[in-house]
Amino acid sequence: MARPAALTIDRIGVSFSGFKAVDEVSMIIEDGELRVLLGANGAGKTTLMDLISGKTKSTEGRVFLYDTEITNRQEHEIARAGVGRKFQIPAVFRDLSVRENLGVAATGEPSVLRNLRFGLSKAKLDRVAGIVELTGLGDVLGKRAGDLSHGQMQWLELGMLIAQDARVILLDEPTAGMTQIETHKTSRIIRELKGKHTILVVEHDMAFVREIAETITVMHLGKVLAEGSIAEIETNQAVRQAYLGSGGIH
Numbered sequence: 453m454a455r456p457a458a459l460t461i462d463r464i465g466v467s468f469s470g471f472k473a474v475d476e477v478s479m480i481i482e483d484g485e486l487r488v489l490l491g492a493n494g495a496g497k498t499t500l501m502d503l504i505s506g507k508t509k510s511t512e513g514r515v516f517l518y519d520t521e522i523t524n525r526q527e528h529e530i531a532r533a534g535v536g537r538k539f540q541i542p543a544v545f546r547d548l549s550v551r552e553n554l555g556v557a558a559t560g561e562p563s564v565l566r567n568l569r570f571g572l573s574k575a576k577l578d579r580v581a582g583i584v585e586l587t588g589l590g591d592v593l594g595k596r597a598g599d600l601s602h603g604q605m606q607w608l609e610l611g612m613l614i615a616q617d618a619r620v621i622l623l624d625e626p627t628a629g630m631t632q633i634e635t636h637k638t639s640r641i642i643r644e645l646k647g648k649h650t651i652l653v654v655e656h657d658m659a660f661v662r663e664i665a666e667t668i669t670v671m672h673l674g675k676v677l678a679e680g681s682i683a684e685i686e687t688n689q690a691v692r693q694a695y696l697g698s699g700g701i702h
């Protein structure tokens with residue numbers, strides 16, 4: 453039998469006091485795929501991620517992680533099942549060093565003191581070394597996470613998701629507030645992850661989207677409006693219409 457998709461979203465939806473923020477959205481994201489989610493402000497992109505990660509409970513539809521149904525499970529259960537999410541305000545331990553943060557993430561051990569006492573296995577050390585290389589955090593391993601630059605803090609959080617071995621990674625506007633150079637580096641990191649992790653990324657910065665995109669899903673008013681390659685999306689009449697008056701796809 454063919455390997456199941458990493459994420460199968462089947463007619464998921466939620467209403468807030470009668471308003472359908474996400475309305476019968478279906479998506480199939482293959483194992484190792486990098487999917488970009490586009491849509492104007494208020495289209496329902498963040499709410500869709502909230503539904504996948506269990507932050508918001510759906511009122512209709514189902515979500516599967518590989519062949520396990522995760523619909524409306526507790527947030528921490530979904531995280532433990534392998535769905536990692538990067539937040540706007542990074543969930544790093546600000547008072548720990550970069551190295552310690554990665555160590556905590558790699559061991560999956562919430563007790564920081566225990567991690568420090570027992571250290572990491574060879575396999576986990578190798579893993580962390582790979583992440584340090586990928587994220588370019590080698591020069592700041594001893595630095596307190598709270599003292600990192602904005603970009604470094606985002607890369608650390610991404611590194612922690614990788615260290616946790618999150619099979620599916622949800623990224624909501626990962627380049628927000630980044631300089632052009634930082635944005636470029638972020639796109640390089642995300643492209644490196646493709647194939648090893650399954651990634652769903654919401655992004656407004658079209659230069660960034662062009663750098664990373666394979667398949668794009670466009671949401672509008674809570675629904676899927678279009679799905680396809682960047683060329684298909686940019687020439688799609690419905691997408692052009694939906695973006696009129698909201699700044700457009702640049």
Ligand SMILES: Nc1ncnc2c1ncn2[C@@H]1O[C@H](COP(=O)(O)OP(=O)(O)OP(=O)(O)O)[C@@H](O)[C@H]1O
Nearest residue numbers: 468472473474491492493494495496497498499500
């Ligand atoms: N908890 C909530 N209660 C009520 N309405 C909500 C709630 N969460 C989201 N909404 C509404 O649902 C709609 C979709 O919001 P959402 O944040 O998902 O959009 P988005 O596509 O992420 O937009 P943006 O690009 O601005 O981040 C909006 O109209 C928003 O006001």
Ligand SMILES: [Mg+2]
Nearest residue numbers: 497498499624
């Ligand atoms: Mg949003």
